[in-house]
Amino acid sequence: MTTATQPAPAIRVQGIEKSFKDLQVLKGVDFDVKAGSIFALLGSNGAGKTTLVRILSTLLKADAGSATVQGFDVSAEPGDVRESISLTGQFAAVDEVLSGRENLVLVAKLRHLKNPGAIADDLLARFSLTEAGGRRAATYSGGMRRRLDIAMSLIGEPSIIFLDEPTTGLDPQARIEVWETVKQLAKGGTTVLLTTQYLDEAEQLADRIAILHEGRIIQNGTLAELKQLLPAAKVEYVEKQPSLEDVFLTLVGAGAASASGTTSASGTTSDTGKASS
Template sequence: MIIQADDLRKSFTTKSRKGTQTVEAVRGVGLEVEKGEIFGVLGPNGAGKTTTIRMLSTLIAPDAGTAVIAGHDLLKHPAAVRRNLGYVSQAGGVEDTTSARAQVVMAARIHDVADPKQAAAEVLERFDLTEMADRPGRTLSGGQKRRVAIAIGLVHSPPLLFLDEPTTGLDPQNRANLWERIRQLREAGTSVLLSTHYLDEADALCDRLMIVDHGEVVAEGTPGDLKRQVSGDVITLRADDLEKAAGTLKPLAREIRVDEDVLRVYVDDGEHTLPALLRALEGQGVGLSSIALDRSTLDDVFLAKTGRTLRDAGAES
């Protein structure tokens, strides 16, 4: 186990004209990350993902809870924890006026790497950055800056890398490229703790993940297991009378949810259930304007656990 954390808590106090307000950002989060896996923290903006990662990376101290990272106690031996991890923030941390090479070399020196220049050259080559390594940061594309940020986090060869919203703001091509780089890290034996609010990113990359909302863990498991907990398939329909449609279809479904102007019908086998569903609605005179059959998604899991979709909670898909 490379991370074992229990009951982490963190509150922040803010002052305004209305007075002092305390916000519980993280409320009893626990997680376990195995060596050599990509573990995801999925949730909407403001769910506590970044605060959790900042606590685990020693950037802020938890108010309560314990954690052991790479064999070192988070509170008793923070310096040892820092030596064993790399951290890439949402902002990335790539400086505009300095070359990528200089920034990676500086990171190597901060971590007391024996040969900083050689270590920098190796990690820059690993991420296909050699050709642009001597250009200032401001001349690099968004995807290139992200790769430089990861190179900075990995130059001292830590066994664990924290990636906080690594693909935010990237175009689809750069996102796909970075996904492949992250998979390569796992193949090379690096453990990755990844926070994201992108459903497809968590589904595509994570061996296991936890879903957080309002500072609490609402679900944990592999993407496949979590989706199977909800149901095998989901039939989404729009009808002229959603309440009547829901009552009609209840005997055919594992679960039914009304989500604004659509009805979500969760079933074990959508392909075989769909004809019976259509016959039942027709028999009750319920008119349909649209219907779709899909596999359950992580958004369906979030909806089942919280009563709203991840998109409604303020995240992107």
């Protein structure tokens, strides 16, 4: 129940079910997403994540249950839902013939917004793409293309954005670029519903994580709450070697800060990698 001290959730899902012929994909899904938070829907391929996002974005009708987005019923008020959201799919939907700036201007014009050029320039600056703005999108790296795709999704200032597997196929450095972009969205007040199959992505980004397995939410909580489901870790003082990710990010210049020392269950390590008390 919504009270004066507990505002209505940005997204509410209750008992959603969906089948395709004899295959039941969603089997009664329930969760709420707090406004201005990052909510990760974590699950393996085939768990039903994309199907649920398609229902919430009004692209697909549920067989049973109900869902509201920004207070609007996705079945009864699809037009209002579409005005409140933006959807970024698994693959960047940019026009590679156009430049980055031209892609943004095109979307702004399609949304009938004033000053599309100014909107494009502002988003290029916001997503660190100003220098590349005049280049064709076909020349962009995977991370740049995904950042452009998310920037295009923000035109019109939607209050809620759905990111369906946003880092699929990206290299480690590009993934970190997208993660930083998502964090900045939430800091700006945008509600983010993120679907992912990557455990580290959910751990890095989400305020709350729901695990979707075989069409059902089997756990829903903060990272700390989920970790409490397992026995406490055994504390040992060991020397920890850098991971391959540490080495890679250091060599390419993206992980110097994180590679100067690592963290173990027993405490922070010194620069030599040995645990300190």
